[in-house]
Amino acid sequence: MSSVVEAATMPLASPNVLFVMTDQQRFDTIHALGNGRIHTPNIDRLVARGVSFTNAYSTTPICIPARHTIRTGCDALTTGCFGNDKRDAAHLEDRCGPFLARRMGERGYRTFLVGKYHAHPRDIDLGYDTRLSAEAYRAGTGHEVKTTAREGAMIHLPQRNALPRESNYEAWTTDRAVELIEEEGEKPFFGLVSYEPPHPPFAPSPPFDRMYDPDRLSNPVEGDLAVDHMDEKIPAQNHHFWTTRENGIDHTTARVVKAHYYGMVSEVDRHIGRLLDAVEAREDADDTVICFFSDHGEMLGDHRGWEKTSFFESSCRVPFLVSWPAELPGGERCEELVSLTDLFGIATTAAGSPELRDGVNVLGMLRGDDDPRERLFGYHRTPRLPPNFTAMVREGDRKYVFMRNGGREQLFDLSADPNEVDECAGDHPEKTAELRSALVEKLTAEGQTAFVENGTLRHAPAQEIDMGRLVREPYPASPADALDGSE
Template structure:
């Protein structure tokens, strides 16, 4: 390996929307440290989670394979121990094989709890579990209908688990060793419960929050997972959440983002204090976004921008320009290739050469694909599949649902809020994207979602996910507290 290998640090948050970095034109949120990170490198403004759900997004990053290849398309809690044998070394092990000291801190969302993810040092911490010295019911609020209600945490910021994650990350970054480091620092906020600590619980005025995108409910609920999730959390498929509740929920959500920004700043300070800071690559991403009342919905598991599009910052002062934006198509699948390419031994797997594209040495991605599905154990419907897939091509976004064979097409340039379905107006675009989706699924061996040379279509059945309660997704992982 090259003698001047950079340090590589991947920082991941959980359920953070793309529009939560002030420096990128979103001044409704205060993020001085993410702004600083954006100024340090390149902001990828068309970045997506290939499967906007926690578990598949994380397997996507650690394998560099598309979710339809790994078979993890929803939050099903099953063993991932077979993935390395089928797809190659996990990212941490791949970086260790390239001469790196490796550490992982925070949320991993991989099962079983003792699975070897390839880190030399692995410290698991998750805000789903009780805060240190606190009662989970009182201080994390992850209880039934309270999960999506705005609330406050009685613990001061320094006593929160997100602060502990930053503490441990700083300690690893400050270690003086001969080998370069590869670190994965994974925060489990701003995922619900939306419970910032003082003063962040009162940082934003609910009346100043951006108005939600709530126009055509029928168009929004073509994605049957949205009304199912609404009932799951709010006991209302139609989502009749009032404007006041939405505003307060948004204020608490952005309060968590700003509290989290404080911890990210401490990690960034530790990097910048190193002598080799200029030769340290930082990749900041989130696993997916959050509808937050947009499109008459809450949660993720949707290909609307607010759920599937994510913040994606890449900085490497020694090699990349500073303070620039890149509007090419990027996805979480690319993180594997970014890290291994920086290490001097590229392995793109299903990803594209993002570092090459950022320096003009590689062509931008022509199309980007995504797919997700509701796991069987949380679904009370009888269909064998309910895959939803996405194709991004230029300014077009095509979305297809196996359940009912429903499809939508949005022009993100003319209609960035995705309120006008253009599928009937643009049959050629629809057919081109449909063919591309068929080819992508076939190339990945996901033929169960095909009917010959066409996408599979099953008669529509309403999706039911039941009502959320603490045991909905099974008991917490005893070793990690993850759920």
């Protein structure tokens, strides 16, 4: 690979490092990277400021495991976290080493986290000097983060944020983050600013709830139903989130939902602009590394599915922008495979003492000093359900997906078929076998006997998965009970 950076000198002083994170944002929601329908002028500023990685993945595409990957630099085989089971995260430092914020503090940084962090227990020490999250928001405003929109059966229906946009959680998060960015001192800063949107409920504030005309937006991508729902978790999630197992949501409603989802992206984009303004007002703005990314994507009706946990691109591929004007050129694109595991190494390498763990040295790769990743592996398993382990191998333009439930396999050629509607494992048995063998070798080397045995991937008889319905608060036994004497 040719180097993106002409000169390979590292600065003498440690740069600031700012991570900006959204929740459930698809890779294809940035105007400057090809989505002409969406308005993201400030994320576009980040594109112009640095390098955009166009093949970036969340290797365990669901909330808690993805965030554990970011804070540890380790994938699910190391963290042991394959799904959203609410285990005590304190054990992760025993398995993986100190969290990223703790490591950056050891390197002489003042550290802060503002916004969502999604770890258990709520009072866990993640290593930050300052942490301002939902509890601080409630104490300062009296508002609840998630009471401005209905959940349960309405979580994917278009809604509206009832709070003024100047005082909702995202605005508060930005206000606090700007204060911390503007703070002067002898130490450089390492900060994580973590936004809740565009995670459902899909409830942007006015006027973002009416920015997009649904009739001007595209329908979801659909292939053959047998391929779209080969992973039984997709129809199971549809039922869980109150959509039909086979068809999810009709196209008209799906476009309305997309309009609100895009509105949430644009609303967060406005806040990101304020963060950028605060960075650019500093004298050391050019020596501030900014990484923008999301924990995973959102199916948004593609392949007749919603939410995440799938290894279709709309679920597992994420935005991933890295800028450092003092060291990296602006407006560049990079097609090499990167993932959330690499963020740990970006921060520690910028700080002058690289610690890669399960990641690759992205900054070294851009400077031509380190080799790019040849293969990328991903894993997911939903806890407390029948065997449903899924795994992905991405190599070049090919993506292989294995589903333990039924021993099913998929192969896609992302160059010829970027929408993944032409499953071609049967047409390319040699490539399928090659990537299957690579997965077996990886799992065997990591001692993952739950998933591989005697050189073979473990299969389970195909069965329908039942996740039940999403109900945040139980519905009353009788409709009249909901009135609670208020008639």
